[in-house]
Structure formats: C-alpha cells, structure tokens
Amino acid sequence: MAIPYLLIGKVGEDGTYLRRDADQFRKLNVTVLRQRATHVDAARRTVTLDNGSILGFDKLLIATGSKPVxxxxxxxxxxxxxxxxxxxxxxxxxxxxxxxxxxxxxxxxxxxxxxxxxxxxxxxxxxxxxxxxxxxxxxxxxxxxxxxxxxxxxxxxxxxxxxxxxxxxxxxxxxxxxxxxxxxxxxxxxxxxxxxxxxxxxxxxxxxxxxxxxxxxxxxxxxxxxxxxxxxxxxxxxxxxxxGVKPNVAFLKDSGIECGQGVLADERLQTNVPGIYTAGDCAEAFDLATKTRVISAIQPNAADQATWPR
Ligand SMILES: Cc1cc2nc3c(=O)[nH]c(=O)nc-3n(C[C@H](O)[C@H](O)[C@H](O)COP(=O)(O)OP(=O)(O)OC[C@H]3O[C@@H](n4cnc5c(N)ncnc54)[C@H](O)[C@@H]3O)c2cc1C
Structure with a gap:
C-alpha cells in the first residue's frame, strides 16, 4: 500500500515497512517466524510451516492477504x-x-x-x-x-x-x-x-x-x-x-476450513470452525449492509477487522 508513496519519493524503502522499530513485535510479546504456512488441519488444530515444523493452536487468525491477479x-x-x-x-x-x-x-x-x-x-x-x-x-x-x-x-x-x-x-x-x-x-x-x-x-x-x-x-x-x-x-x-486481487487461500485446501474466493466467515469473522477466524484481503465475510459475503480488499477494512473481538 505504501509503494505509490515510494514511487513519488514521499517515503524511502524503509517507509514501506509496517513495523515501527526493530523491537516492535517483541515489545508486543509477538513471536515472529519468517516461514510460510503450507497447511492447516482444523480438526487437529495444527499449522504446518514450510520448514516442516508443526505448530498447535487454541485460536487461529487467517490474515494471509491477497495476490495480484x-x-x-x-x-x-x-x-x-x-x-x-x-x-x-x-x-x-x-x-x-x-x-x-x-x-x-x-x-x-x-x-x-x-x-x-x-x-x-x-x-x-x-x-x-x-x-x-x-x-x-x-x-x-x-x-x-x-x-x-x-x-x-x-x-x-x-x-x-x-x-x-x-x-x-x-x-x-x-x-x-x-x-x-x-x-x-x-x-x-x-x-x-x-x-x-x-x-x-x-x-x-x-x-x-x-x-x-x-x-x-x-x-x-x-x-x-x-x-x-x-x-x-x-x-x-x-x-x-x-x-484485481485474489485471496491467498490455496494453503487451506483440505484443511476443513470452508473457502469460496476467500476464507468464508460469518459477521463476526469466524469461519465454519469455532475458534478459527479470518480478516483482511483474504476474508470473504458476511456483510450486514448487503446481506451477502464480500471480499473487501482495502486497508481500512483489514485494520477494522483486526480489532474485532474474538
Ligand atoms: C500498490 C497498492 C496500493 C494500495 N493502496 C491502498 C490505499 O491507498 N488504500 C487502501 O485502503 N488500500 C490500498 N491497498 C490495499 C491494501 O494494501 C490491502 O488491502 C491491505 O494491505 C490488506 O491487508 P492484509 O493484512 O489483509 O494483507 P497483506 O497486507 O497482504 O498481508 C498479508 C501477509 O500475509 C503473508 N502471507 C501470505 N500467505 C502466507 C502464508 N501461507 N503463510 C504465512 N504468511 C503468509 C503475506 O506475505 C503478507 O505479509 C493497496 C494495495 C497495493 C498493492
């Protein structure tokens, strides 16, 4: 989202980074693993990473964004x-x-x-x-x-x-x-x-x-x-x-989590599996205004959905 600002010289490359400082995630008590999730098993409540490790979870948020069509x-x-x-x-x-x-x-x-x-x-x-x-x-x-x-x-x-x-x-x-x-x-x-x-x-x-x-x-x-x-x-x-964009959901194949174009979710952003949620560009969530499921791939939507109670 910051790339247009980079192109007009309003920010440098470091201005496109989301973190405010090198310690930001540590201060928030967040452990960052620089790995790709390759599979989710909703029944076993595990996520497999591309280095072969398997992580267990109680609750899961799928916020994998989208990619350009x-x-x-x-x-x-x-x-x-x-x-x-x-x-x-x-x-x-x-x-x-x-x-x-x-x-x-x-x-x-x-x-x-x-x-x-x-x-x-x-x-x-x-x-x-x-x-x-x-x-x-x-x-x-x-x-x-x-x-x-x-x-x-x-x-x-x-x-x-x-x-x-x-x-x-x-x-x-x-x-x-x-x-x-x-x-x-x-x-x-x-x-x-x-x-x-x-x-x-x-x-x-x-x-x-x-x-x-x-x-x-x-x-x-x-x-x-x-x-x-x-x-x-x-x-x-x-x-x-x-x-246009396409939600990053391919890794959810055979996971037990229902997907359409994006990760299908109710109005509280919960998927068909209790305790597994989604937000942002990858979410195809129920929209109260139109009473349909929509993908809304814009930043305010992602920021807003991030703050929903889970
Ligand atoms: C050029 C450009 C300009 C834009 N300008 C605007 C704007 O002005 N206003 C606006 O509202 N929106 C804008 N957008 C859209 C905005 O950037 C997105 O809506 C927003 O970033 C979505 O946030 P997100 O967290 O859902 O996804 P992302 O920001 O895409 O984050 C998803 C993250 O998940 C990671 N990921 C994906 N798959 C996996 C996996 N399997 N395992 C682990 N990690 C994974 C990705 O690497 C990425 O870091 C712009 C987009 C682009 C491309």
Whole structure:
C-alpha cells in the first residue's frame, strides 16, 4: 500500500515497512517466524510451516492477504510487464517510469487509480485501459466513474474504458536513449515539475528519498506494442497490471476450513470452525449492509477487522 508513496519519493524503502522499530513485535510479546504456512488441519488444530515444523493452536487468525491477479493475456511474460505489488516491482517501475516514458496500465480499479496517480506524478506518458464501462467500476456508478475519467483525461492521461488488452508483443527494434528530461533541480526534482505541469496535487511532494534514481536514463524505444480490443495498438516501455486481487487461500485446501474466493466467515469473522477466524484481503465475510459475503480488499477494512473481538 505504501509503494505509490515510494514511487513519488514521499517515503524511502524503509517507509514501506509496517513495523515501527526493530523491537516492535517483541515489545508486543509477538513471536515472529519468517516461514510460510503450507497447511492447516482444523480438526487437529495444527499449522504446518514450510520448514516442516508443526505448530498447535487454541485460536487461529487467517490474515494471509491477497495476490495480484495475472490476466491470461499473451505477452504477460515479457520483462517490461509486471504488477505493482512488491518492493522489487517498485524498483523496476521506478527504473522504467522515467519522465516521458510510455507506460500502459491495465486496470482502473481502486488500487489501479492509486498507482495511476503516482505514475502521473512521475511525468510519464500514461495510458490506462479498463475493461469495465467506467473507471473504478466496482466502487463507482456510471456518473462518478465517468467524472473520474474526464478528470484524468484533463490531466493528460489517456483512458480507454470498455476496452481489453488482447496481447502484448515485443516491438521489433528497441533503442535505449538517454532521458529527454532536464536534470532534476534540487528543489522537488522532476516529480514537483511534472505535478505542476499536470496540475496534480495542491503542493509539491516532498523531495525524493536519497536512494531514488531520478537522473537515470529513461529506457525508450517503445519496447512493447499493446494490442487493444478496440483495434488500436499502443506503444509502451512499461506495462503495469492492476487487474484485481485474489485471496491467498490455496494453503487451506483440505484443511476443513470452508473457502469460496476467500476464507468464508460469518459477521463476526469466524469461519465454519469455532475458534478459527479470518480478516483482511483474504476474508470473504458476511456483510450486514448487503446481506451477502464480500471480499473487501482495502486497508481500512483489514485494520477494522483486526480489532474485532474474538
Ligand atoms: C500498490 C497498492 C496500493 C494500495 N493502496 C491502498 C490505499 O491507498 N488504500 C487502501 O485502503 N488500500 C490500498 N491497498 C490495499 C491494501 O494494501 C490491502 O488491502 C491491505 O494491505 C490488506 O491487508 P492484509 O493484512 O489483509 O494483507 P497483506 O497486507 O497482504 O498481508 C498479508 C501477509 O500475509 C503473508 N502471507 C501470505 N500467505 C502466507 C502464508 N501461507 N503463510 C504465512 N504468511 C503468509 C503475506 O506475505 C503478507 O505479509 C493497496 C494495495 C497495493 C498493492
């Protein structure tokens, strides 16, 4: 969630860490094991880790989050195509998304729009492709979704709605040339200039973190051609996939805990097994407002569900 802030230089990499200091978990009396849970046995009340150890529990909270959906599109394996999810992704994006670079983003949902804003502030030439008939289609109705689209277009972002990416192809010739952008000034750097140019943001963002490569040459030469369902082809140096998330529940297969898309839970976030709970992006919990089970993969939901009594 902090990666967009890293991309605009508002925080450094250490600003993306959740813990406040090295001792935080110890002070809270939490033992952290840097292992992956590979299996849960609800009947025996055990969790198996990827180092083979087996832990017993009285109560269990499943809060394994989600991962980015990878759409089945030819060309997703090309090196210039990636999600915006990990620090490694962020480093790659920071390297390629230099001022003037051609960036195409697939998906204009809630998270996609947050990434999009960071990209726009970096001064890239940005195209957004959304298969829904409007931007942020799961959260916004037609009027609001189209207002967002009009606003983005006014800021210089090219937006295609009701359009799919059909294929991504490596362009025949790729020539790297130095960035056309002038060297960044000490005051605010190119982010501030790009923001001012686009009219984005009320005031200049904070200066970039010292390790940020703002003067690196921009990879150019339109490394990829992206074919759209509307018949158009867009050239891109970088393609970012922001096409939704999928709860991390595969390790719960044969656990005895019921899953749909996510971990199924009642309105108190308890699963079908008493004493086993879920929260956050991986939870498919009963929503009192809609009387259906929903996955709500946003941070306030995770933070709110974390505080529910269990
Ligand atoms: C680029 C980006 C920008 C975002 N911006 C916003 C925003 O501005 N506002 C907002 O509300 N939301 C935003 N979000 C969404 C927000 O980050 C998530 O909703 C939130 O982090 C969910 O918290 P969580 O604890 O459920 O999952 P996570 O934060 O994903 O934590 C789950 C943890 O479980 C670990 N894990 C997974 N499987 C296992 C396993 N088998 N064993 C052990 N550990 C495991 C993972 O490694 C991870 O550390 C953004 C997301 C992204 C990617």
């Amino acid at each position: 990878r759409p089945p599109i030819p060309g997703m394996d090309l090196p210039g195509v990636q999600p915006c999810w990990t620090l490694e992704n962020a480093r790659h994006i920071a390297e390629l998304a230099q001022p003037g670079a051609k960036v195409l983003q697939m998906g204009a949902g809630f998270i996609g729009c947050i990434i999009m804003e960071a990209l726009a502030l970096r001064g890239v030439e940005l195209t957004v492709v959304e298969m829904g008939d409007r931007m942020v289609p799961r959260m916004m109705g037609p009027a609001a979704g189209n207002m967002i689209k009009a606003w983005c277009e006014k800021k210089g972002v090219r937006v295609f709605t009701g359009t799919r990416v059909e294929a991504i192809e490596a362009a025949k010739s790729t020539v790297a040339s130095p960035s056309a952008a002038a060297p960044a000034s000490a005051e605010g750097g190119f982010i501030a200039r790009a923001a001012a140019m686009l009219g984005l943001g009320g005031k200049s963002p904070a200066p970039p973190a010292p390790d940020w490569r703002e003067t690196a040459p921009a990879p150019r030469g339109s490394a990829m051609s992206v074919r759209l369902s509307n018949g158009q082809t867009v050239e891109a140096d970088l393609v970012i996939s922001a096409t």
